Amino acid sequence: MKGSRADKAATVVFWALGLVTIALLAFIIIEILARGFLTAINPKFFLGKPEAIKAGGGIFPMIISSLYLAALTILISLPIAIGAAIYMAEYAKKGRLNNFIRFCLDSLATLPSIVFGLFGLALFVIYFRWSYCLLAGAFTLAILNLPILLRSTEEAIKLVPNTYREASMCLGASRWTTIRQVVIPTALPGIMTSTILPIGRIMGESAAIVYTTGLFIRNIPISPFDTAAPLAGYIWYAQSEALVPDYRQIVNGGAALLLIIVFAIYFLARWAGNRYQQTKLLGPKMK
Amino acid sequence: MPEEALENKMVIKDLSMYYTDFKAIEDVTFDVPARRITALIGPSGCGKSTLVRCLNRMNDLIEGVRVEGEVVLDSENVYQQGFDTIGLRRRVGMVFQRPNPFPKSIYENVAYGPKLVGIKDKEELDFIVEDSLKKAALWHEVKTILRESGQNLSGGQQQRLCIARVIAVQPEVILFDEPCSAIDPVATQLIEDLMAELKENFTMVIVTHNMQQAARVSDFTAFMLVQEQGQPGRLIEYGDTNTMFTNPSDERTERYITGRFG
Numbered sequence: 001m002k003g004s005r006a007d008k009a010a011t012v013v014f015w016a017l018g019l020v021t022i023a024l025l026a027f028i029i030i031e032i033l034a035r036g037f038l039t040a041i042n043p044k045f046f047l048g049k050p051e052a053i054k055a056g057g058g059i060f061p062m063i064i065s066s067l068y069l070a071a072l073t074i075l076i077s078l079p080i081a082i083g084a085a086i087y088m089a090e091y092a093k094k095g096r097l098n099n100f101i102r103f104c105l106d107s108l109a110t111l112p113s114i115v116f117g118l119f120g121l122a123l124f125v126i127y128f129r130w131s132y133c134l135l136a137g138a139f140t141l142a143i144l145n146l147p148i149l150l151r152s153t154e155e156a157i158k159l160v161p162n163t164y165r166e167a168s169m170c171l172g173a174s175r176w177t178t179i180r181q182v183v184i185p186t187a188l189p190g191i192m193t194s195t196i197l198p199i200g201r202i203m204g205e206s207a208a209i210v211y212t213t214g215l216f217i218r219n220i221p222i223s224p225f226d227t228a229a230p231l232a233g234y235i236w237y238a239q240s241e242a243l244v245p246d247y248r249q250i251v252n253g254g255a256a257l258l259l260i261i262v263f264a265i266y267f268l269a270r271w272a273g274n275r276y277q278q279t280k281l282l283g284p285k286m287k
Numbered sequence: 288m289p290e291e292a293l294e295n296k297m298v299i300k301d302l303s304m305y306y307t308d309f310k311a312i313e314d315v316t317f318d319v320p321a322r323r324i325t326a327l328i329g330p331s332g333c334g335k336s337t338l339v340r341c342l343n344r345m346n347d348l349i350e351g352v353r354v355e356g357e358v359v360l361d362s363e364n365v366y367q368q369g370f371d372t373i374g375l376r377r378r379v380g381m382v383f384q385r386p387n388p389f390p391k392s393i394y395e396n397v398a399y400g401p402k403l404v405g406i407k408d409k410e411e412l413d414f415i416v417e418d419s420l421k422k423a424a425l426w427h428e429v430k431t432i433l434r435e436s437g438q439n440l441s442g443g444q445q446q447r448l449c450i451a452r453v454i455a456v457q458p459e460v461i462l463f464d465e466p467c468s469a470i471d472p473v474a475t476q477l478i479e480d481l482m483a484e485l486k487e488n489f490t491m492v493i494v495t496h497n498m499q500q501a502a503r504v505s506d507f508t509a510f511m512l513v514q515e516q517g518q519p520g521r522l523i524e525y526g527d528t529n530t531m532f533t534n535p536s537d538e539r540t541e542r543y544i545t546g547r548f549g
């Protein structure tokens with residue numbers, strides 16, 4: 001039969017394509033870890049201070065910079081994204097304005113990150129006179145990530161079945177109460193997962209931060225107004241500009257470490273999401 | 288049934304409703320007597336759900352909905368300017384076709400409504416939860432698992448949980464939109480028994496596709512029909528359930544009840 005043969009062929013093709021994707025991913029991960037894993041797990045490396053000229057420097061301040069920057073960025077962008085997503089998913093009427101907002105967001109999402117970097121440089125670093133600092137980077141990355149964060153948050157909210165909203169309204173809840181008490185709690189694990197992708201991107205972003213946050217530091221940044229050197233930017237810097245003789249090792253180790261950290265955050269967030277679902281939503285015990 | 292004078296809890300007067308340009312129901316008029324069960328029957332698409340959702344203004348949530356006519360609850364038109372819809376929905380609760388407990392614990396599901404009106408006291412909430420679950424004939428099955436998700440219950444149990452959740456806000460009227468169509472016969476029996484018990488305190492309206500169910504549980508029946516494709520649904524006949532099922536006055540009602548209808 002022709003139909004079933006086409007069916008089989010399609011199955012094989014899609015299966016093969018899936019396999020290629022997985023293989024590619026596995027190859028990249030293995031390659032990165034093979035080159036840098038041993039360096040990455042060396043405490044002298046991941047807990048050490050970087051060197052400017054000598055070999056043997058560590059990257060601890062860079063790790064802190066990356067985590068600090070990611071936290072600040074999420075802190076800035078998540079409330080905005082959730083607020084906007086609630087508006088888009090729950091209140092906005094289908095129509096011109098809504099389509100226009102979407103069009104703007106999609107356009108924003110396609111801009112190369114260097115554009116955001118230059119924008120951040122012009123606005124935060126120069127015009128606001130913040131100079132190179134975590135906050136300037138965080139705001140830049142927040143703008144950069146807003147489109148995907150908003151989109152995925154909105155999807156998470158839209159996944160909440162309408163029957164929950166109806167049930168809640170039928171019990172005499174206002175729209176806003178329904179959103180607060182039912183929609184957001186139900187969507188929260190999804191929202192948490194939806195912040196993962198941006199976190200990965202924030203940690204991996206270099207073009208948008210080299211002009212806003214800084215490239216090299218020796219001390220751990222404390223204040224949001226301190227200059228910092230996130231890992232991804234530092235890797236780029238070490239590869240292209242640094243004077244240290246062991247820059248290859250730093251690059252490989254840094255890349256492996258970045259991968260490990262992003263994975264760790266991913267699993268942590270998944271775990272927290274599941275845990276929240278099990279405990280928070282089920283409420284207190286009755287005597 | 289003890290003979291007491293029938294008072295009307297709700298009166299529906301010349302009610303028409305539009306989904307944007309589409310007129311779904313037209314000039315529907317009938318009474319919903321207090322502490323009785325009124326059944327709403329008719330073929331699919333005749334506007335039964337649309338009609339019950341007018342009674343607690345749940346249709347307001349759909350964009351482009353317009354209503355003409357009156358729905359009177361205790362001598363007040365719920366569609367009058369400035370009527371408190373949130374208060375209305377507390378007074379006129381609703382149970383849906385598919386059981387829809389929140390993804391919260393059994394306890395939290397039932398406590399949801401009372402918490403909305405600001406009841407925070409743990410003892411009081413505990414009492415309401417237990418009382419409502421008992422009234423919904425679910426207490427004995429769930430009293431040891433109150434902290435488990437309401438969504439882990441069986442379909443029939445979930446539906447009773449939804450009934451308990453409505454009872455917990457102490458409404459005056461409860462609307463049921465095909466409450467048994469997604470659950471098995473045994474669970475259906477349980478819910479029918481439950482409705483008979485709830486009649487003492489609540490006025491109920493039930494939409495059903497099941498003629499036997501309408502005959503079994505209801506005191507009054509309204510029959511709706513769409514005459515021709517694209518026309519609005521209209522009320523064909525309304526009356527005492529017994530009379531309607533044994534001696535309908537309209538030929539179309541008879542054909543529908545005896546199953547000789549499309």
Ligand SMILES: Nc1ncnc2c1ncn2[C@@H]1O[C@H](COP(=O)(O)OP(=O)(O)OP(=O)(O)O)[C@@H](O)[C@H]1O
Nearest residue numbers: 306309311329330331332333334335336337338349
């Ligand atoms: N949200 C909506 N927007 C537009 N038209 C709708 C909407 N909901 C229902 N309708 C239309 O209104 C008419 C009545 O629908 P309704 O759901 O009230 O019928 P019903 O009697 O409850 O049917 P069923 O027995 O299948 O549940 C149908 O023609 C339906 O297509």
Ligand SMILES: [Mg+2]
Nearest residue numbers: 335336337464
């Ligand atoms: Mg219906």
